[in-house]
Amino acid sequence: MPQHNNDEVEDKSSVLESREARLISDQQNKEIVLKTSSEKSVSTEKNFSERMKTHKFWLVRVIYFVFYSVWMVVMAIGMFIAWLIAMLFI
Known part of the structure; x- marks a missing residue:
């Protein structure tokens, strides 16, 4: 039984790590989009x-x-x- 609990904890931690990685990549993508949109606004003058x-x-x-x-x-x-x-x- 103790083995089963360790597997669940590892699964939950891997799920949390993947969510954190996705959030970080989403934030980086948003920063890239903001940078490119500000560059486009300059060229629309x-x-x-x-x-x-x-x-x-x-x-x-x-x-x-x-x-x-x-x-x-x-x-x-x-x-x-x-x-x-x-x-x-x-």
């Missing part, structure tokens, strides 16, 4: 272009769209010139 596009003052939005349109035209001309140069060397 609006950049300069998004802020100007949605600015509350209309003049800032107009200036943004004028510069954006001019920039797109300049880039399109530059791509066309690069394409022409590439066709010369084929």
